[in-house]
Amino acid sequence: MKKEPIIHVKNVSKSYPIAGKEFMALKQIDLSLNEGEFxxxxxxxxxGKTTLLNIIGSLDKPTQGDAFVLNKDIKALSHNEAASLRNYHIGFIFQVFNLLPVYTVFENVEFALLLQNNSAKERREAVMRALNWVGLTDHADKRPDKLSGGESQRVAIARAMVKAPKIVLADEPTANLDSENAHEILKTMKKLNQELGTTFLFSTHDEKVMGYLDRIIHLRDGKIEKDEKNKL
Amino acid sequence: MKLELKLAFRNLFGSRLRTLLNVLVLSFSFVIIILLNSIMDGWNQQAQKDSIEWEFGNGHLINEKFDPLDPYTILDGHDKMPEENIGLTPILERQASIYPQGRMMSVVLKGISSEQEILKLPTKILKESKEEFPVIIGKRLAESAKLNKGDRVQVRWRDSKGTYDANTLSITEVFDSNVPNIDNGKIWIDINKLWGMTNLENEASYFVVDDKFKNPELSSWNFKSQFALLKNLKDLINQKKTAQSIVYGLLLAIALLAIFDTQILSIFRRQKEIGTYIALGMTRLRVVRLFTIEGSVYSVLALIVGSIYGVPFFIYMSETGFPIPPADQKMGIALAEVIYPVYGLKLILMTVLTVIISATIVSYLPARKIAKLNPVLALKGKKQ
Structure with a gap:
């Protein structure tokens, strides 16, 4: 039996008004991702990489076309439904980490679980497990300003993974990291993908990232130029 | 809501200095509002108590021709005491002149029974004195006429037929009362003596009534209850309170402005954080609520901080009181040299509610903007 794609984008276009003119960020994009893809x-x-990622992450809506994530029509979701989809099923990893500055590492990772009303015991176990995945259990009480770039991004990965989401969207996750840290981060994500079966979708122009990907979707001027299995 | 409250506390404790400054400013408003109001309430209570004890008793039964506020009615504003006079202490007023150090001063001779107990006036001295013409005066008249206990001074008055008479009166006591109305320009004398001096036997301008008085309908006498007599005083204090509320209103406005400013700044400065909250699955409404609660929590923290330094300060003030400068004591209303603040539960609850509600409102107003933020731009930290 053929599996339903976890992400299904059909003929999606997105335009923004810039300086009084409509700028087409995405032009009739068609894309499907199955569960467990990297x-x-x-x-x-x-x-248009980030725009596409934002639409899939239900942070934005397409101007035209349809985007289905976990069989939910992004265009039709209310604010609350979109928030619930993000909270339970989608993890985000950002280029500049976006850690909450006044929270400790533990609290940053715990945040998504707080929104799910999990018990304190469940939260603690899940957070420590996630920090263990990224090798930061010793840093649980530190604040983000005491962490290096690599450590901050690993906290962001733990935060994205702690709720065991179906999909993780990573927007240029290695852009602010040195080469060594970038490889560490990518190895961690690949490991999580393989062990937990989480679908990872990156936006990147970093060649280091491309080396780890199973599938590369080339985007240029808002259009998919090429969609291929990675041969690297 | 529980989560937002938890996060709000976490956020506020996380941003230490900003929180501390806002909380200190707001707690200062708390303490000042409670202190100013408690002083006014203390004054109100003290003034009412003094007025009742020294001037009003349980009320006044006033001759219909006599107006206590119009000196022209003194001459004819008197009548024979009613036959049924249980619970009535008669007071007869007559105009007179005294001549301290050769100066002429208009005064009102106030005749009162030397055996009365309804008012705190030390009238028993009038009975006990061996002097031919014993009188008692208040400290204000003593000061303005430069008279002391034991002094003698010429007094001139007219009897019921208009004939002038004069004598030398002896100041047998200078009493100290916070009620200027019974003091300024008033000389208290035994009513029997005054009846004899004026040929107005058994006549009174008004009566001070006690709790035995049954308030019968008496022709030519109008009853004014204690409540009615206190009305002017209450109105005056309320007027002062209103004027004073402008002061603490301003103070509160400054504190609320600080919160409002912080909220506006927060929403601009913390765009990325707001975007992150939304990306992590928080609904916009919950983010609005979080920011609103953060603002309200300032007031709760201010309440706690204000209590830490405010309670010992309030206790100290209630013991030492608030000294009133001598110039203020000449305002013409009952005002003690020291006012002891009264901290009522109503006052404290009203202040707490006012500050918390207003802090919540000024926090909510800027937080509403969050509901309209584009999360994609917010995540990038772009100002919207």
Missing amino acids: AGIVGPSGS
Whole structure:
């Protein structure tokens, strides 16, 4: 039996008003991702990678076309339904980490679980497990300003993974990291993908990332130029 | 809501200095509002108590021709005491002049029974004195006329037929009362003596009534209850309270402005954080609620901080009181040299509610903007 794709984007376009003119960030994109894929959207700056990721992450809505994530129509979701989808099923990893500055590492990772009303014991176990995945159990009480870039991004991975989401969307996750840290981060994510079966979708133009991807979707000027299995 | 409250506390404790400054400013408002109001309430209570004890008793039964506020009615504003006079202490007023150090001063001779107990006036001295013309005066008249206990001074008055008469009176006591109305320009004398001096036997301008008085309908006498007599005083204090509320209103406005400012700044400065909250699955409504609660929590923390330094300060003030400068004591209303603040539960609850509600409102107003933020731009930290 053929499996339903976990992400299904059909003929999606997205335009923004910029300086009084409509700028087409995405042009009739068609894309499907199955569960457990480790894929990346690759392209130069301004090609529409982040816009596509934001639509899949239900942070934005397409101007035209349909985007289905876990069989939910992104366009039809209310604010609350979209929030619930993100809270339970989608983890985000950002280029600049976006850790909450006044929270400790533990509290940052715990945040998503607080929104799910899990018990304190469940939360503690899940957070420590997630910190263990990224090798940061010793840093649980530190604040983000006491962490290196690599450590901060690992906290962000733990925060994205702690709720065991179906999908993790990582927007240029290695852009602010040195080469060594970037490889560490990517290895961690690959391991989580293989062990937990979580679907990872990256946006990147970093060649280091491309080396780890199973599938590369090339985007240029808002259009998919090429969608291929990674041969690297 | 529980989560937002928890996060709000976490956020506020996380941003230490900003929170501390806001909380200190707001707690200062708390303490000042309670102190100013408690002083006014203390004054109100003290003034009412003094007025009742020294001037009003349980009320006044006033001759219909006599108006206590109009000196022109003194001459004719008197009548024979009613036959049924249980619970009535008669007071007869007559105009007179005294001549301290050769100066002429208009005064009112107030005749009162030397055996009365309804008012705190030390009238027993009038009975016990061996002097031919014993009188008692208050400290204000003593000061303005430069008279002391034991002094003698010429007094001139007119009897019921308008004939002038004069004598030398002896100041047998200078009493100290917070009620200027019974003091300024008033000389208290035994009513029997005054009846004899004026040929107005058994006549009174008004009566001070006690709890035995049954308030019968008496022709030519109007009854004014204690409540009615206190009305002017209460109105005056309420007026003062209103004027004073402008002061603490301003103070509160400054504190609330600090919170409002912090909220506005927060929403601009913490765009990325707001975007992150939304990306992590928090609904916009919950983010609005979180920011609103953060603002309200300032007031709760201010309440706690204010209590830490405010309670010992309030206790100290209730023991030492608030000294009133001599110039203020000449305002013409009952005002003690020291006012002891009264901290009522109503006052404290009202202040707490006012500050918490207003802090919540000023926190909510800027937080509403969050509901309209584009999370994609917020995540990038772009100002919207």
